[in-house]
Amino acid sequence: MARKTIFAFSQNTQHQPDYNYIEGFLVGLATLGIEVRVDEWLVNIFGDYQSIERYQLEALIELCEQCKVTVAKATYKLPEQCTLSKKDIATSLDEEAPLPKFCTGFIAGLSTVLNDLKLSAEHKEAIVETQAFFAGFTSLDRAKLTFSYSEPTRTFEQEALLAKRRLASTIHALSDTLSMLPFDLDDFADSEFKGVDYNEFSDEELETKDDTVSFLLQLDDVDSLHLLDEFLNVEEQIFITPAFKQQNEGHFWLIHETRPYMAVRFHKARLLFESNQFQKACIELEALLKLNPNDNQACRYLYANCLVLLKQWDKLKVLLNEYEEGGVFMSAADVLMRFALDGESAELNAIKQSLIKANKHFVKILTGQEKVRLHDVLGYTLGSKEEVITYIEMGGKKAWLSVEGSLFWLRNKKK
Numbered sequence: 001m002a003r004k005t006i007f008a009f010s011q012n013t014q015h016q017p018d019y020n021y022i023e024g025f026l027v028g029l030a031t032l033g034i035e036v037r038v039d040e041w042l043v044n045i046f047g048d049y050q051s052i053e054r055y056q057l058e059a060l061i062e063l064c065e066q067c068k069v070t071v072a073k074a075t076y077k078l079p080e081q082c083t084l085s086k087k088d089i090a091t092s093l094d095e096e097a098p099l100p101k102f103c104t105g106f107i108a109g110l111s112t113v114l115n116d117l118k119l120s121a122e123h124k125e126a127i128v129e130t131q132a133f134f135a136g137f138t139s140l141d142r143a144k145l146t147f148s149y150s151e152p153t154r155t156f157e158q159e160a161l162l163a164k165r166r167l168a169s170t171i172h173a174l175s176d177t178l179s180m181l182p183f184d185l186d187d188f189a190d191s192e193f194k195g196v197d198y199n200e201f202s203d204e205e206l207e208t209k210d211d212t213v214s215f216l217l218q219l220d221d222v223d224s225l226h227l228l229d230e231f232l233n234v235e236e237q238i239f240i241t242p243a244f245k246q247q248n249e250g251h252f253w254l255i256h257e258t259r260p261y262m263a264v265r266f267h268k269a270r271l272l273f274e275s276n277q278f279q280k281a282c283i284e285l286e287a288l289l290k291l292n293p294n295d296n297q298a299c300r301y302l303y304a305n306c307l308v309l310l311k312q313w314d315k316l317k318v319l320l321n322e323y324e325e326g327g328v329f330m331s332a333a334d335v336l337m338r339f340a341l342d343g344e345s346a347e348l349n350a351i352k353q354s355l356i357k358a359n360k361h362f363v364k365i366l367t368g369q370e371k372v373r374l375h376d377v378l379g380y381t382l383g384s385k386e387e388v389i390t391y392i393e394m395g396g397k398k399a400w401l402s403v404e405g406s407l408f409w410l411r412n413k414k415k
Contacts, residue, residue, distance in 0.1 A: 002059040002062060002063065003019055005055060005056055005059040006019060006022060006056070006059050006060055006063065007019055008056070009046075009049075009052060009053070009056040009059075009060075010022065010046060012049060012050070013046035013047055013048070013049040014046065014047025014048040014049065015045070015046050015047040016046075017045055017046065017101075017105065018098075018101050019079075020079055020081065020082060020098045020099075020101040020102040020105065021045075021101040021102065021104060021105035021108075022045055022060075022063070022105060023063065023067065023079060023102060023105065024101065024102035024103060024104065024105025024106035024107075024108075024109065025041070025044070025045050025105040025106065025108050025109040026041070026063060026064045026067045026105075026109065027067045027071060027076065027105075027106055027109065027171065028105065028106045028107070028108065028109020028110040028111075028112075029041060029064070029067070029109045029112065030064075030067040030068040030070075030071040030072070030076075030175075031071055031106075031109070031110065031171055031174050031175045031178070032109070032110065032112070032113050032127075032178060033072075033175065033178055033179055033256060034113060034253065034254070034296055035253070035296040035297070036112065036296070037298065038057075038060075038061060038064075038380065038381070039327070039380060039381050039382050039387070041064075041112075042060070042381055043382075044108070044112060045105075051383075052381050052384070057381065071171060071172070071175050072175070074172040074175070074176075076168060076171060076172070077168055078099075078102060078167055078168060079098065079102065081098035081099075082098045082099040082102045083098070083099065084099060084137070084160065084161055084164040086157075086161060089140070089143070089157050089160065089161075090140050093137065093138075093139055093140040093143055094139075094140075095138065095139050099137055099164075100137060100138045100139060103134040103135070103137045103138050103167075104138050106134055106171075107131045107134055107135060107138075110127050110130065110131055111131070113127070119251075119254070120251075120254075122177075123177065123178055123254070126174055126177045126178065127174065127178075130170060130171075130174045132146070133146070133163070133170060134167070134170075136160065136163065137160070137163075137164070137167070143156060143160050144156050146160075146163075147159035147160045147163060178254075179256050209260065210260070212231065213231075213260040213263060213264060216228055216231055216264050216267065217263060217264065217267050219267075219271075220271070221271075222271050222272075222274070222275040222277075224271070225268060225271055225272070228264055228265075228267065228268045228271070229268070231264055232261065232264060232265060232268070235260075235261045239257070239261075240258065240261050245291065248291075249290060249291055250291075250292075250293060251292070251294075252291040252292040253292045253294065253296045253297075258291075262288060262291070262292065262297060263297075265284055265287070265288060266284075266285075266288060266297050266299060268284055269281045269284035269285050269288070269299070269302065270302065272284065273302060273305075273306060273395055278306050278309045278310050279310060281302070281306050282303065282306045282307070282310065282312075285299045285300075285302060285303040285306065286303070289303065293322075295323070298394070300319060300323050300329075300330075301329045301330075301391070301394040301395075302394045302395055303319065304316060304319055304320075304329065304330060304333040304399075305333065305394060305395035305396055305398065305399040306395065307319065307333075308333060308336055308337065308340075308399040308402060308403070309395075309398060309399055309402045311340070313337055313340075313341060316333060316337055317337075319333075320333065320334055320337075326358070326382060327358070327382050327387065328355065328358060328359050328362055328387060328388065328391050328396075329391055329394065329396075331354070331355050331358060332355060332362075332391065332396060332399075332400075333399070334351075335348070335351055335352055335355050336399060336400060336403055336406060338351065339403060339406050339409060340403045340406070344409055352409075352410065358382070358383065359382070359383045359384070359387055359388060360383070361383075361384070361385045361387075361388050362388050362391075363410055363411060365385065365388040365389070365392070366388065366391075366392065366396065366397060366400065366407070366410070367407055367410065367411050369411075372385060372388075372389060
């Protein structure tokens with residue numbers, strides 16, 4: 001049923017990818033082990049589309065989560081349709097056949113990281129080699145090129161059939177490679193970093209740590225901040241030391257073992273924000289963005305609203321220049337800053353209209369004309385109600401309330 005739901009949505013999109021391509025792309029993302037916003041990978045896979053129903057979005061997110069879990073557990077298997085026939089290998093490798101579609105999607109999924117993140121040379125090489133291997137199954141010509149050797153002991157068809165058996169294990173091997181720390185612990189010879197190897201912890205200790213993090217992320221009371229601080233202090237003493245931060249600043253999220261620390265620190269920032277301790281929240285968010293400027297956690301959205309509340313316009317201008325993107329988050333911060341600094345104008349009214357056109361739900365939900373239940377959404381697409389709900393949860397409503405007259409001006413239909 002989910003497969004039909006996804007296929008039906010795909011038919012009304014720009015690229016109209018088939019199911020095997022979609023799954024391949026999501027497996028590629030899962031193999032990378034990075035967090036990519038739902039709206040970003042939707043556009044990467046499908047191109048432009050007018051709308052997506054909630055049940056369609058949920059089906060896609062469920063497929064994405066399944067890929068993540070099975071790749072992480074090294075239990076992922078390619079779709080049954082992705083076969084390579086001994087009798088008719090040419091038909092199996094037709095570019096419209098399931099196996100080539102899956103492999104093309106997988107290669108595209110892996111490509112999302114190559115230009116956007118600071119990969120170690122070892123990791124980049126591993127990704128490129130895996131892409132080249134999978135490219136051998138994207139067409140008959142590529143198979144001949146990839147699996148024909150100068151001194152063959154088998155035909156290229158036989159080599160391809162043998163290689164096909166290794167596709168799933170190759171996915172798992174790349175996932176393992178990318179999950180390894182992209183640095184050499186031998187580089188840390190100073191007294192601040194004692195050579196703590198994450199692999200030295202027992203499975204039981206790591207499981208206990210995971211349980212602790214899950215518990216901390218459920219805390220929603222500012223009185224719980226001391227518990228978060230205790231966890232962060234321990235991490236900073238035994239693992240996330242000053243030397244470690246300096247060595248890995250800029251690509252922290254690529255190191256899987258840092259993610260519990262990053263998640264808890266971001267949660268601390270949100271609790272500080274919700275308790276109106278905006279300057280303290282800013283300090284946490286600035287530190288997180290420095291460690292991981294690619295910002296897989298979307299810290300920049302909460303940070304932008306923090307800066308509005310603190311009237312730190314120079315910092316906000318720098319942030320907006322660093323993160324030029326679509327969606328309401330940064331556009332709203334820009335519009336709000338312009339209104340706070342210069343007041344209403346014909347030029348600003350035109351910019352406001354662009355914001356309103358980007359999401360037809362923005363004004364009504366933000367100003368309370370349309371009632372919605374604020375809750376943690378599974379994800380959102382550009383222009384959706386969920387996007388506005390997420391914006392409000394990231395402090396958007398507080399930001400507008402802090403600028404006198406801004407909500408009245410936003411509702412004003414004057415162009």
